[in-house]
Amino acid sequence: MTTNTDARDQLIDLAADFYDQFAAGRIPEMELPTRTKSNIEYDEESGVWTYGDRTSVRSANSVNGARKLLKAAFTIEFLADQLDEDRSSTLRELYYLSESWDNDEAQFNSQDESNDLVEDLEIVTGATREDFHMRPEESGAKVMGPLRLREQTNRGDRDIHCQLDVGQGGYQIPNNPDTIEFLENDAEFVLCVETGGMRDRLVENGFDEAYDALIVHLGGQPARATRRLTKRFRDELDLPVVVFTDGDPWSYRIFGSVAYGSIKSAHLSKYLATPEARFVGIQPADIVEYDLPSDPLSDSDVNALESELEDPRFQTDYWEEQIELQLDVGKKSEQQSLASRGLDFVTETYLPERLEEMGVA
């Protein structure tokens, strides 16, 4: 984990780079990996996605480039000051805060622009935005399960048990999960769940208690904090991680982003992705086996499945078989379609059978 001072020094170093370029009579520039799909590579060794070798140069040689670098200089100053004062702010606050800068050219035109710049700074400095004390707007997802941890809050350290000390909603993951220290746990495995409805069902049915599961709510494409915490469960507590999503191609990509990383944050894959994570379901085979209520695949579903067949993340016998099967039956089902067999079916039959099959529980 990077300390405030480390992150600050890295930012100042970048400013110093610009300074030195000026001093050498050169036009300041910074080099970044090209952030397009074609420059994302599957790193066989670590099993995650990382940027490839292609880079693009952001140079002050063009009007747009110069404006970007000017904004970068202003942002560096802001972040360095923030770290000095040990405060934090949200990405959105950064966007609005730029309005107060005394230079019109340095102000951001949209929040996308400021978000992108923060990502650029992450890439160039090798720090994360959490290191810069930048928070995303949305609150993190929740954890429920037999784990006691200590979170550093700005009101001091808090010890929290993720079953005993929390309500029905569970423990809220902070924006920077690296501020959490794991104290003790009885957990057997981590179960990441795509939809809020299914998470609530599992909690209501007491699945976490019955199976000593750490239930992590993903909430669609998972936030960085959720993915980071999941990775830490795996790496530090040595818990197996399984992912439970809907049975459609988009949900498989949610699994992919937990397990192998996403394009947008490919520079952080080694920090966020959990390549050991495994897929519970809904599997296409389940749709057939349990005769789940289903919708027909749309054209875009079919295209997505076909492009997943080409995707190195899914080039395993398991996935090829499942995807081919799904294309064959032409159906998709949601997690909650399991309710067609009763509300307890998922906790009493489906998950136990699947987890046993996978050798997890």
Added chain:
Amino acid sequence: MTSFQSSLGEDEGIAEELAESQREISIAEFFEKNKHMLGFDSGARGLVTAVKEAVDNALDATEEAGILPDVYVEITEVGDYYRLVIEDNGPGITKEQLPKVFGKLLYGSRFHKREQNRGQQGIGISAAVLYSQLTSGQPARITSRPKGQSEAQYFELIIDTDTNEPEISVDETTSWDRPHGTRIELEMEANMRARSQLHDYVKHTAVVNPHARIELREPGLEEPWKFERATDELPAETEEIRPHPHGVELGALIKMLEATESYSVSGFLQEEFTRVGKKTADSVIDAFRDRHFGRELSWSPPSARSTVAGATNDDVADAVEAAVANKGAAATSAFAEGVAETVADNDRLSRSELETIVGNVADGVEDDTGRTFGSTVRENATAAAWRVIAGVGDDGAASNAADPDDADAAADSPIVADLYALVDGATSTRKDDGAVRAMAEALAFRIADLDGDAFRIARDDLDRLVADAAGFVADQHDATFGETARENVAEAVWSHARTVPDDPPKVRAVAGNRDAAADLLEAMRGTDILAPPTDCLAPITAELVEAGLRKEYDADFYAAATRDAEVHGGDPFIVEAGIAYGGEIPAEGSVELLRFANRVPLVYQRGACATTDVIRTIGWRNYGLDQPGGSGMPNGPAVISIHVASTNVPFTSESKDAIANVPAIEDEIELAVREAARELKSYLNRRRSMQQRREKRDVLGRILPEMADKVSEVTGRPRPDIDGALARIMNNVSVEREREDGTVRLVVENHSDVNEELEITDIVSAEPTDLSAGTVVDMDGEWFVQWKPEVASGDERELTYSVDGDADFEISVGGVETEKLTVNE
């Protein structure tokens, strides 16, 4: 009102028509009835028309005399009337010429001239004279001083409205300060409501006549309005040309036939038309014969037929021999053998050709034997041989050949066999053989019905005959011969028919026979004839079009183009276009369009003019002008001028305010305008790229010091020296991407002093198509457009491609030092 059709070649007709009505009614009444088409329908318009006629006249007079025009126009209020004075520095006018020029309405010399001339535009100055006389009761006052004379002559001229004869009422010597020239003074009922048209007319005249000096005084102007000369070069002198055979109408042709001194049609054609020599005249006459007499169908001789049944070559000899009596056995036999042999040498024969063969052989035999073969003998022999060849019966018709009840006879008929071959060759291979045979028989039956035994038929009759036969076949045999098949069959038969040797009718006969004249006209139009010569045209030239605009419009940019001469109908024409942009030209509203025909500005009926239509259809956004909705008149600070010069400019109406929509002329207008517009576009692009470079320098000159301040603040070091970095920002190569609808343009401009070889990669999120250069590589849903242009110093290169929807792009450029490079996306 008459459409331009009548003005295409029928000025004579209109003049004639108008003159005719003159004889029946008084000239005043005539004028009153026709003043709208003469341009005098209101006091406001009458004044403009009078100025226009007088100025046109003055310019023509001076130019014809080789004098640089100096024209003075003055309009003053005189009580209830307006007085118009026009002075020129022309050669002056003698007393004898006076009535001709100013007097008789519609008797100007220009109606029959095929020459580019201003006067072709209006009914003439005489109409203005008459208008002033009718409205004010005052005579025209004319002062003239021919070159070299010490005194000027002053005349007053009145037109006798009963006789349409001009009368000179005053004729006295006077003094005048101009060394030579003409001054006309007219008083008329008028008003100045059409002031803006008057100003437009005068200003535009100055634009298009840069060699003229023009001065205008009128009550609304505080200062005289002076247009100075921009060149000392007079327009090229024009040659008068005779009419082109493709450009006359029937009425005109008949009049020419009546008036010519030629006796033969061939002589007439060569004498009266341009581009017609002996060879062309022969082609026209052959075509005329085909139309007038029809062609003779030809048949193959027995020797050429494969049919086992039917006649043989010996039958020809036998028939000839039988037809000849009392010529002695040897001569008869030699004659018969000769005919049969010559017949066998031909692939196909018409009756006239057979007649020639018989004649030739008879001449030979006469020479050899001393026997005389008179015309009766020759005719008998021809008829006998023809019966064998064409299978015609004694009654002169091929009755046995195509009697539908006698199928065997029909099948054996020689003409059915020939027609079968023609029909078979002319129709698609999918046609059923039975249908082809039925068609051949139906044709043969109808052809046999033609008058005489020579099978003469005109092309339109042949078409009808084929259509009739096809109808019969469709009814009886359920086999369709569609439009194309019929056309092909008729064409096959026609192309195997022979032009007849008959002498064409003489000129007088054609003149007296409207049908014959129509045949001749069709023949003239149907014959390929060299385009008319173009030395009868005097374009302004691109250089002077530009000079004219430069003179009257204070703009930032000028361009002009002159096209090569083209022909419509029989009249050559040239289109020129000019564009002025920016500067003092008002930026609001649509561009100003100046229209000219033979150097005369057109100020009325802009919306009806072909020039306006063409401007509206051009996509001006491509050329850097704003055009709401992508069509219609473009907006912006621009003036577009279009000049059409022709021996006969087609107008939409007799008031000659708008050029008619003739496709050939519209095409040339478009090409000329586009040519000039391309220059405008590259100027605007250059200007924009300069602007961007300037803007870039300005912006970077501001941003970089601020950035330097900020990094020194953050790092806590003193402010760095950034002059070196700024110095490098004199970038020299720009790459620009523009996107309009589905089209993407990458433009590379090299402003450096060395050649550059670039490597440009444009990564597109949708598939690009129609690449004008470079290559595309598909990389997993992203397309890499790769292009390696070599751009010479000061040059520019362009790559275009199409891409659908809202694709994303990312461009990277290599091969150039980044300091020299500006990329605009």
